[in-house]
Amino acid sequence: MKTKFRHVALIGKYQASGSGLSSDSGRQAIADIAAVIAKQGCRVSVEAGTASSMGLGQYPSLAVEEIGSQCDLGLVVGGDGTMLGIGRQLAKFGTPLIGINQGRLGFITDIPLETYETTLPPMLHGEYEEDLRPLMQARVVRDERIVFEALAMNDVVVNRGATAGMVELRVEVGGELVANQRADGLIIASPTGSTAYALSAGGPMLHPSIPGWVLVPIAPHTLSNRPIVLSDANEVAVEVVSGRDVSANFDMQSLASLLRGDRIVVKRSEHCVRFLHPHGWNYFATLRKKLRWNEGGS
Missing domain, CATH: 3.40.50.10330 (Probable inorganic polyphosphate/atp-NAD kinase; domain 1)
Known part of the structure; x- marks a missing residue:
């Protein structure tokens, strides 16, 4: 053949x-x-x-x-x-x-x-299964100028510095205000990234077929500030209101230092990554193996 x-x-x-x-x-x-x-x-x-x-x-x-x-x-x-x-x-x-x-x-x-x-x-x-994973297109806007751009497959993370206190972030979705959040940071994760940092921060897992993102606060000051699942058709904007040594990273592999007033704008990229898996592959089997579900069961 x-x-x-x-x-x-x-x-x-x-x-x-x-x-x-x-x-x-x-x-x-x-x-x-x-x-x-x-x-x-x-x-x-x-x-x-x-x-x-x-x-x-x-x-x-x-x-x-x-x-x-x-x-x-x-x-x-x-x-x-x-x-x-x-x-x-x-x-x-x-x-x-x-x-x-x-x-x-x-x-x-x-x-x-x-x-x-x-x-x-x-x-x-x-003989394979094809699995398409959309990318996130992110940019850092300062004084109406784009000062940094990157693609991410997993997540975009806004973090406080290691020795700094909480940051305050203004979060908008589709141009609408969600909240001003005080926390150690914020994760915007794709379905692929929902099983990475977002999961350890208490976020839900999203099936790869869901056209959505999850917004996960990191150690929020207000305990009612919980993760939320969003449509990836909407642009997400995060503005740094206050905080020291704030940074944004993209798949933990590229980093931009942020200033007060900077905006991190995230939208769905036009590009997808094409993964090929062995014939018979399915997402839930991967979760069972990776997360050790049903250990001790039949």
């Missing part, structure tokens, strides 16, 4: 810190995965940073932009953080992504490393 994908790019986690793929075992894992892909009749390229870090000179190396324009599939080896970073960059190209998790089960890098040899070949031949 002919493969559905002709040109596959491999992207690995190769940062020096943490449990990246710079080890010999990680390098071997990437090489072995490349061999499995090539055996299925696919052309293999390696993301430039991954190739340089791991010495994988036997395969052509491509910058991320070149992957988007030349490859019809990206295969990410690492964790959810690695997938978040590459997903934001490749979303505008519509490049589908498969995630192989080297470590704990991830929510979006959901293929365990030890099973890829049997899981990947059917997917390369078209």
Whole structure:
């Protein structure tokens, strides 16, 4: 049977810190995965940073932009953080992504490393479930000028400084005032991000099919200030009324320092990230495994 994908790019986690793929075992894992892909009749390229870090000179190396324009599939080896970073960059190209998790089960890098040899070949031949995740487009507005812009797949978080007191934030949805909130911060999370920081702050989990966001206060001064689920058709604006050392971060991977009067404006991006999962995948099975639901049950 002919493969559905002709040109596959491999992207690995190769940062020096943490449990990246710079080890010999990680390098071997990437090489072995490349061999499995090539055996299925696919052309293999390696993301430039991954190739340089791991010495994988036997395969052509491509910058991320070149992957988007030349490859019809990206295969990410690492964790959810690695997938978040590459997903934001490749979303505008519509490049589908498969995630192989080297470590704990991830929510979006959901293929365990030890099973890829049997899981990947059917997917390369078209047996998969497609899962679209919308991105959030965020910008920081200061004196009516945009001073920072970023995409986020998980969340946009406004936080107080580590040694500062509470911040006061004016929150608007669709141009309408929601409240002035005093808290340690505020999370605006997508369904994908509802199982990340927002969940630990007491927010609900949103099914990926829901076109919505969740607004979650972090340690609010008023206990009746609770998480709320919103339609993602509405723009959310958060203005810094008071507070010191306030910052905004986007998927915890990019950060902007904020001043009093700054507005963080979040809207749904026109781009989605395309995830491919093994045939038979479903969201609730991932939750059962990741959150250890029904442990001890039949």
